[in-house]
Every structure is written in structure tokens, then in C-alpha cells.
Amino acid sequence: MMVETVSTHTDISTAQLVASLSRALDLTEGEPMGHAIRTCWIGMTIGQTLGLSQAMRGELYYALLLKDAGCSANSQQVSSWFGTDDRTAKHALKAVNWSNLLMATRYAIGQSKPGAPWWQRLSQIASVGRRGPKAARELVEMRCTRGADVVRQLGWVAIAPEAVLNLDEHWDGSGHPRGLQGEEIPLLGRILGLSQTVEVYWNRFGPGGALQVARERRGTWFDPNLVDIFLAAADKPVYWQDLSTVSGPEAIASLDPAPSTISLTSLDQLLHIARVFGEIVDTKSSWTAMHSVRTARYAASLADIMGLDTRAQQETLLAGFFHDLGKLGVSNLILDKPGPLDGEERRQIETHPELTYHILEPIEPIREIAQVAASHHERLDGTGYYRGIRDADVPLGAQIVAVADVFDALAHARPYRRQLNLDEVLNIMRPDAKTKLSPRALEALEWGIFHREDQFAISAPLT
Ligand SMILES: [Fe+2]
Ligand SMILES: [Fe+2]
Secondary structure, eight states: OOSSOOOTTOEEEHHHHHHHHHHHHHHHTTOOTTHHHHHHHHHHHHHHHHTOOHHHHHHHHHHHHTTTTTGGGGHHHHHHHHTSOHHHHHHHHTTSOTTSHHHHHHHHHHHSSTTSOHHHHHHHHHHHHHHTTHHHHHHHHHHHHHHHHHHHHHOSOSSHHHHHHTTTOOTTSOOSSSOOOGGGSOHHHHHHHHHHHHHHHHHHHHHHHHHHHHHHTBTTTBOHHHHHHHHHHHTSHHHHHHHHTOOSHHHHHTTOSSOOEEESSSOHHHHHHHHHHHHHHHHTOGGGTTHHHHHHHHHHHHHHHTTOOHHHHHHHHHHHHHTTGGGGGSOHHHHTOSSOOOHHHHHHHTTHHHHHHHHHTTOGGGHHHHHHHHTTTOOTTSOOSSSOOOGGGSOHHHHHHHHHHHHHHHHSOBTTBOOOOHHHHHHHHGGGBTTTBOHHHHHHHHHHHHHOGGGGOOOOOOO
């Protein structure tokens, strides 16, 4: 029996898949979806003018799209150090010349617990001040090191990880994490640094802002030669007209100089990429460390116990890895809140399944998997979110992922409650059989917990 069908005869364009998933990374950086895609377009035009080889341009393409692959690694620190929404703080940071002490100080003051009473803000500012300039280096290092690791894990690029590692180094040595100077910074890293800043300034201040920041930071942040190449191209109005049409994954996929595809005959390659992205989600908060990976595995085991065939089990695993992608767009102030959420916070967290769908939607061959992944908070009685669908309208795969998701959440600690033991977990879940959760999947869970202990193992409590 199949859950959902992904045609075994279809291939996925690797370029389009990664471009689609790059929009999840934009959310974590507090940028609008399409930031990485436009950064890719800007960087690829520079690479083209430089006359880079096809192989180098291939590396550049994926480095540009995946430059923020480590973005979730410092979200929790940004949120707790500044006492604010990590995405807002990151968004604001992009428009700051943090090499300039005065601007960096103004930024720290502006971002520390905005809206809180003055005495709370003062204490937060003092705490940021105590961390001193080391804090910026630490935050960049967490992001870049993790980003390079993620790109390396994906496996098909060779020098792109090094570019990601070095994208926040500056030509004059004022960057992080290593303070490299000039041509010590790998060329692709220099292209990434310039391209991402140009995109951010274009998006906020228009072409004038982008041109100005490139000119102002020529020779300080950016390689003068690359700035000159950019300025020569951007001198023509058509450059900005073309950039403004670049937003979706399909618009950028054609720039991959060596197009490749991922076969769906076997799902192994896609599962590998999905797991890597699931781990990016899981890294955003220590409270949900490994949550996507465990939920995916529990869900696949449930599908097996329920008698679904191997392909359907793999598709359930895939939906499990992807299910919380949209959480990359939720503030750590909410994810890590040590108490009940208020109405607005609940509304914000309930956006995440829909975001999951939007991120995956452009990947046409797996659109049904996107729907399964995005339906994991739907409930059989129609009380779930985000569509409020009910009964058989909730795809079977989503019913299975939902049981795995609730099981994992209850069996692990959350900032607002301790880790529950198995009896407590099952006592909470059992009354929901038939009304909210699939009775078949719950029955499979109870059977699996006692007959396949290794597949339903619970991680040790957080210390
Ligand atoms: Fe979720
Ligand atoms: Fe989840």
C-alpha cells in the first residue's frame, strides 16, 4: 500500500531543488524568500565576467545559494544575547557596518530587548557589552563553520564549503572569523560577501543603495576588482530590471553551468539532502535538537509496522525530514520561551506548516510530499492547522508523521515542561485516537514501543 506517489520515472533538477530550499535559509536570516536566489544571480554575473571555468562557476552557484546553510546555528545565541527576535536582529545587522565601532554600538543598543522597560533594556545592553567585540566573531564563526560543514555534507561540491566558511572575511582584514586579508580570502568567498551585501541593500534601498554600499566598502570590506566588475555591470538600467525579475527557483536554475538531476527511481539521494535540511531546522534550538531526524525515523517505522511498502516508508521518512522546515521562519523567542505562548505567539508558530509548503511547493515532482509534510498539524476532527482539513482529507502520510511528531515532542523536554516518561506520553496520546490522531498509527506506535525498542528509542534529557 502506498501513502503518496512520487513518480519513479521523474528526475528533479538539482539546481532547482537547492534554489527552492535556499528560501528556507532566507527565513532564518530574517530576509524575504528569494534573497539567496538574487544573491546567486548577482554573484554568477560577476563569475561570468571574471571568466571562471565551468567547474568553478558550478561551485560558485551552489556556494551562493547555500551561503546561509549555517544560519540556524547561532539563532538561539542571537536571541538570548540580545533578548530579541533573532530574525529581526539578523535583518538589522545586515545593514550595519559592524567594522565601525560607533555603528556596532548603536546596533547593539537598538537591538537589545526593544520595547522592554528601560531598566531591562539597560541590563541587556550591559550583558551584550560584557561580551564585547568577541561576540560578533563568535556568532560569525558558529554560522560559517556550520554552514561549510552542511555544504560539505551535501557532497557534490568541492570548494564551495571553503567559500561559505569565508564569506564574512573582509578585504582589509576586519572580517570574521579568521581576519584574513586580501587574496588570502578565497575568491569565491569574496564574491559571496559582495553579492549578499549588494542584494540586501538593493532590496531595502534600491539600486542607489546597492551602488553606494559597494563604492563605500571598496577596498575595506570588498575586493576592489570585484567591486569594479559589479559597478561596470550595474551601470546599465537593464541590470536592475533583470535582477528584479529574479525571485523564483526556476529563474535561477538555468544559471547552473553544469546542470544535473536527482533521480527519483531510488529516493536515497533526495533523502540525504532532506536529512541535511532537517538537521538545519533541528539546529535552530537546543530544545528541538534532532527532532526532525527522530520524527522522520519514528514515522518510517510506523509506516513499516502498519504494512506500507518500502517506497511508502521512504516517502514518509522524506516528509518527516521536511516537516518543520517552516520553523526556520519562527523566532527563537517563541521556540525557546519557558512558558505558555500568548495568542500572537501561537499565531506565529502556527504559520510554520504553511511555510513548509511554500518552501517545497516549487519542486513539482514532490508536491504531494510537500502536502504531507505541511499537514502534520492537521487533526482528524478538523481542529488542526493550517488548513483545518479533516478525516480522509488528511493524507495518510501526514497522519503517521503527526503521531511520530507528537510522540517525539512529548517524550523530550521542552522549555515549558520536563521530559515525560513513556506511560505519561501514551496516557496523553491515547484519548486522541479517532478524534484527532490516527488510531492505526497510534496502535502501531504502542506496538513498536514494546516490540521494536531500538526504533523508538528516546534521547537522554537535556542537562
Ligand atoms: Fe510542526
Ligand atoms: Fe515537529
